[in-house]
Amino acid sequence: MPKFRIVFDRVRLEEKMLEEKAIELGHDTKMIDAKTTNISTESKKSDFDFGDVVLERCVSYFRGLHFTACLEFLDVPVFNRLEVANNCGNKMFTSLLLKKHNVPTPKTYFSFSSESAVETLDRQGYPLVIKPIIGSWGRGVILLKDRETADAILEVREITDGPLDRIFYLQEAVKRPPRDIRVISVGDQVIAAMYRTSTGGFKTNIALGAEPVPCEITKELEDVCMKASKAVGGGILGIDIMEDEKRGFVVHEVNNTVEFKGLAKVAKRNIPKEIVEYAVNLAVR
Ligand SMILES: Nc1ncnc2c1ncn2[C@@H]1O[C@H](COP(=O)(O)OP(=O)(O)O)[C@@H](O)[C@H]1O
Numbered sequence: 585m586p587k588f589r590i591v592f593d594r595v596r597l598e599e600k601m602l603e604e605k606a607i608e609l610g611h612d613t614k615m616i617d618a619k620t621t622n623i624s625t626e627s628k629k630s631d632f633d634f635g636d637v638v639l640e641r642c643v644s645y646f647r648g649l650h651f652t653a654c655l656e657f658l659d660v661p662v663f664n665r666l667e668v669a670n671n672c673g674n675k676m677f678t679s680l681l682l683k684k685h686n687v688p689t690p691k692t693y694f695s696f697s698s699e700s701a702v703e704t705l706d707r708q709g710y711p712l713v714i715k716p717i718i719g720s721w722g723r724g725v726i727l728l729k730d731r732e733t734a735d736a737i738l739e740v741r742e743i744t745d746g747p748l749d750r751i752f753y754l755q756e757a758v759k760r761p762p763r764d765i766r767v768i769s770v771g772d773q774v775i776a777a778m779y780r781t782s783t784g785g786f787k788t789n790i791a792l793g794a795e796p797v798p799c800e801i802t803k804e805l806e807d808v809c810m811k812a813s814k815a816v817g818g819g820i821l822g823i824d825i826m827e828d829e830k831r832g833f834v835v836h837e838v839n840n841t842v843e844f845k846g847l848a849k850v851a852k853r854n855i856p857k858e859i860v861e862y863a864v865n866l867a868v869r
């Protein structure tokens with residue numbers, strides 16, 4: 585019987601669903617709290633109960649990333665792999681990889697000081713979208729409509745001055761309907777897709793109240809998602825796509841620890857089942 589483990593820091597509905605499904609599928613299943621696990625350079629796989637495969641599901645991106653590094657050190661198979669987590673957790677790395685692999689993606693500009701960011705803004709004009717390179721749920725994603733807003737945001741960055749505040753990620757504002765598409769891909773398959781329709785604001789995150797609406801998985805959507813998945817290294821991913829009025833699909837983000845409680849309500853396939861089976865099948869092969 586395969587031993588399936590979920591590493592968590594906070595148990596959301598998603599982690600509950602994954603645990604319940606794994607038990608229902610007959611796997612020896614355990615939840616492991618990252619917050620109470622100590623690992624060292626002297627540790628061995630046999631010191632722990634990480635089983636045959638770990639699904640890393642920490643809410644804290646940095647906690648999950650560093651825990652994954654430890655798991656790979658111990659030769660424990662883990663999803664997503666460290667490389668994939670790193671590629672997806674950082675929007676700048678993701679954008680570079682998407683473009684490099686010819687995946688349609690919004691035009692994005694990178695600066696390494698606020699003076700250079702102002703130059704980009706003056707050159708490209710408004711509106712532009714600024715995003716923290718690491719973050720989720722739409723937090724800190726801001727539509728810069730004019731110079732005044734831009735100056736205010738850049739000023740705040742100078743005051744906070746954390747290591748990530750010195751990296752400026754500016755993106756064209758894509759002309760699209762008031763919705764985007766969230767796809768869940770598992771290995772080489774797209775298993776679910778939904779539109780996220782805004783209930784008012786510019787951002788379409790479910791966390792901000794957007795409505796999940798079923799979305800047909802067309803061949804075109806599948807193709808763009810598979811290219812995006814390959815670009816970041818594959819695995820269990822949440823791919824965010826906008827529908828540009830001229831270019832069609834553009835991928836703006838690939839999420840590493842995908843939330844799916846919204847999508848589970850409208851999806852035809854069972855998302856936790858697909859995730860658990862993928863991880864277990866790859867690990868025990
Ligand atoms: N370039 C853009 N043009 C128009 N809307 C955007 C753009 N980038 C992001 N958005 C909107 O903001 C939301 C959050 O941006 P996203 O890059 O997915 O960050 P997060 O990781 O916080 O979800 C998107 O789902 C989309 O609705």
Ligand SMILES: [Mg+2]
Nearest residue numbers: 721722824837
């Ligand atoms: Mg997103």
